[in-house]
Amino acid sequence: MNLDQMTPRQIVGELDKYIIGQHDAKRAVAIALRSRYRRKLLPETMRDEVAPKNIILIGPTGVGKTEIARRISRLANTPFVKVEATKYTEVGYVGRDVESMVRDLMAVGVQMTKQDLAEQQKDAVARSVNERLLDLLLPSSNSKEDSTELAMGAQETREKFRKYLEEGRFEDRVVEMSVKNRPAGGSIELLAGGNVEDLQNTLQSLGSMFNGNGKKRKVSIKRAREILTEEEMDRMVDHEQMVELAKERVEQMGIIFIDEIDKIAGSRGAKSGPDVSREGVQRDILPIVEGSKVNTKWGMIDTSHILFIGAGAFHVSKPSDLIPELQGRFPLRVELNELTADDFHRILIEPENAIIKQYIALMNTEEVTLEFDDDALQRISEVAYSVNSSTENIGARRLYTIMEKLLDDISFRATDLTGTTFRVTRQYVDERLMDVLGNEDLSRYIL
Numbered sequence: 001m002n003l004d005q006m007t008p009r010q011i012v013g014e015l016d017k018y019i020i021g022q023h024d025a026k027r028a029v030a031i032a033l034r035s036r037y038r039r040k041l042l043p044e045t046m047r048d049e050v051a052p053k054n055i056i057l058i059g060p061t062g063v064g065k066t067e068i069a070r071r072i073s074r075l076a077n078t079p080f081v082k083v084e085a086t087k088y089t090e091v092g093y094v095g096r097d098v099e100s101m102v103r104d105l106m107a108v109g110v111q112m113t114k115q116d117l118a119e120q121q122k123d124a125v126a127r128s129v130n131e132r133l134l135d136l137l138l139p140s141s142n143s144k145e146d147s148t149e150l151a152m153g154a155q156e157t158r159e160k161f162r163k164y165l166e167e168g169r170f171e172d173r174v175v176e177m178s179v180k181n182r183p184a185g186g187s188i189e190l191l192a193g194g195n196v197e198d199l200q201n202t203l204q205s206l207g208s209m210f211n212g213n214g215k216k217r218k219v220s221i222k223r224a225r226e227i228l229t230e231e232e233m234d235r236m237v238d239h240e241q242m243v244e245l246a247k248e249r250v251e252q253m254g255i256i257f258i259d260e261i262d263k264i265a266g267s268r269g270a271k272s273g274p275d276v277s278r279e280g281v282q283r284d285i286l287p288i289v290e291g292s293k294v295n296t297k298w299g300m301i302d303t304s305h306i307l308f309i310g311a312g313a314f315h316v317s318k319p320s321d322l323i324p325e326l327q328g329r330f331p332l333r334v335e336l337n338e339l340t341a342d343d344f345h346r347i348l349i350e351p352e353n354a355i356i357k358q359y360i361a362l363m364n365t366e367e368v369t370l371e372f373d374d375d376a377l378q379r380i381s382e383v384a385y386s387v388n389s390s391t392e393n394i395g396a397r398r399l400y401t402i403m404e405k406l407l408d409d410i411s412f413r414a415t416d417l418t419g420t421t422f423r424v425t426r427q428y429v430d431e432r433l434m435d436v437l438g439n440e441d442l443s444r445y446i447l
Contacts, residue, residue, distance in 0.1 A: 008034050011075070018071050018353060019064045020346045025334045028055055029068055032307060032332065033076065036253065039305075048304075054289065054329055056261065056319055057311040059336030062395020065311040069257040078253040079109035079246075085261045085310075088281050098284040102294040105254050106246065106301055113246040118233040125232045130165060132228050133221060136175040137161055171222045179217045179227060243298050254306045258285075262312030265321040282323045289329045339388070339395055344381035347396050355399055359407060366414040369421040379429045380406070406432050 006014075008030035015026045032053040039050045057065040066082065073080030081104045088098045118125060138158055164170055219227070264278045264285075288294065291304030310330055319333055339347070348356050356372055363370040384398045406429060410422055 006034075011072075014075055015068060015071055018351045019067055020350060021339070021343050022059075022064045022068070022336050025057055025059075025064070025068055025336050028332050028334045029072055029309070033072065036305075036307065040252070051291075052305055052307045053332055054308040055310070055332040055334060056330045057309065057334055057336060058314050058319065059311075060313050060315075060338060060393050060395055062393075062397040063336045063339055064396070065336060066257065066259060069255065069309050069311075073255055076253065076255075077112070078255060079105050079112060079250050080255045080257065081105045081108055082257040082259060085258050085281065085285075085312075086263045088264075088284065098281070098288060099294045101256055101258075102288060102301055102303055102306075103296045105256055105306070106250050106296045106298055109246040109250040109254065110242065110298060113242050113249060114233065114237055117237045117242055117245075121233075121236045125229060125236060128232045128236075129225060129228045130162065132232075133165060133170075133224060134158055134161055136177055136224060137165075137170065137173070137221075165221075171220065173221045174218050175221060175224055176216055176218050177224055177227070179215055179219075247299065247301065250306070251302050252305055256306055256308050258308060258310045260312055261310035261322075262314040262317050265312075265314075265317035265319070279323060282326050286323070286326050286329070289326065338393065339385070341378075341381045341385040344384045344396070344399060345378055347399065348377050348381065355403055359403065363410070363414060363422075367418045368410075368414050370410070371421060371423045373423065373425050375426040376424045376429050379426045383429070383433060402433070 008027065011030035011033060012023070012026045015030075019026065032055055035050075035053050039047055042050065057068070059065055069080070069082070081101060083101045083104070088101075138154070138161060161170075264281045288303050289308050291302065293300045293302050295301075308330070319327060319330075322330075348354060356377070360370045380399070380402060384402055387402070388394065388398050406424070409432070410417070
């Protein structure tokens with residue numbers, strides 16, 4: 001179902017498949033997304049006046065802040081980028097230009113749109129690629145003797161090779177082909193207001209154009225198919241149409257997730273030192289969140305209706321430490337709860353991408369059947385909660401460190417256990433983790 005057709009309740013239901021708890025955060029994000037759909041239905045005169053409902057997600061690491069945004073982007077099939085607020089600095093300090101987040105978003109939008117347009121032409125692309133692969137496998141003959149007979153024989157051979165190609169018999173066959181090196185995006189531009197990073201990318205693109213365009217390379221048929229598919233997609237997709245669609249997609253439905261936004265929130269009353277730089281970053285980000293035009297290699301992008309989601313732990317600072325103007329542009333604030341032992345137990349088994357399901361699938365590749373007793377899973381959950389409580393709280397990520405420690409021996413010996421079933425019991429969990437849990441200092445470093 002298209003996201004535009006989904007109600008907030010349905011959006012939350014989809015998020016529930018991957019993220020345990022945090023109902024308030026899911027609800028806020030679902031409402032913000034539905035509001036963007038509602039805005040598209042308004043009269044044009046009113047539509048431009050409706051600002052996006054930007055959100056700040058507040059909570060410790062590993063409780064689902066980033067995962068909520070990532071899942072929403074996949075669900076919506078919209079351009080999405082995650083950036084770290086600490087990577088950006090104001091003019092005069094070393095770091096990335098804040099406008100680069102918009103350029104990154106547009107690059108994602110162009111790639112997504114290109115793939116969507118190419119999907120509409122996939123049959124034509126596949127046919128054209130197959131013909132070009134056959135040309136590589138069967139270079140044309142220059143002989144003029146018995147041309148009719150030769151042509152018939154060549155056509156018969158070509159059809160036989162076509163069948164073999166479709167059956168995958170030639171995937172490892174090596175052929176020589178001309179490989180074109182072209183700059184990403186199909187054009188070269190020095191960006192107005194660009195930084196050193198943009199200049200380096202442009203110089204690399206220039207180098208690609210003048211130092212190896214059309215270079216002969218020996219590649220497998222499998223690799224040749226990938227290269228030719230990219231070339232055929234470029235040829236069949238209307239570049240101007242692609243850019244226009246991508247621009248609209250980014251401006252109307254794009255999402256920028258700014259992580260660690262709390263790290264650029266200064267302490268009140270500070271007039272010098274690091275807080276000066278932090279406030280400078282906030283003031284640089286402010287115009288983008290308020291709505292401004294950013295120059296990219298694909299043209300100007302209006303950020304007025306891009307949805308911004310900020311996230312941070314806010315252990316030291318708080319949202320009110322952000323400059324007032326930036327606070328006003330994030331009207332929705334949601335606090336995410338710390339995970340309990342019951343939450344960890346649900347995380348282990350309920351999501352469609354649950355950790356337990358991943359380990360079972362990995363062991364299945366070695367023909368080892370991995371089984372978990374429910375009380376073993378309960379014990380793992382208790383351990384995760386206990387370690388998070390006594391050391392640094394890293395949320396659900398703690399489960400990965402514990403599971404790796406728990407299954408380390410099984411993973412190492414998997415090839416020797418082929419054809420067997422290994423059952424993880426509560427007793428096995430205690431035995432594997434006993435030494436670490438009994439020593440708080442060791443637990444701090446290992447788990």
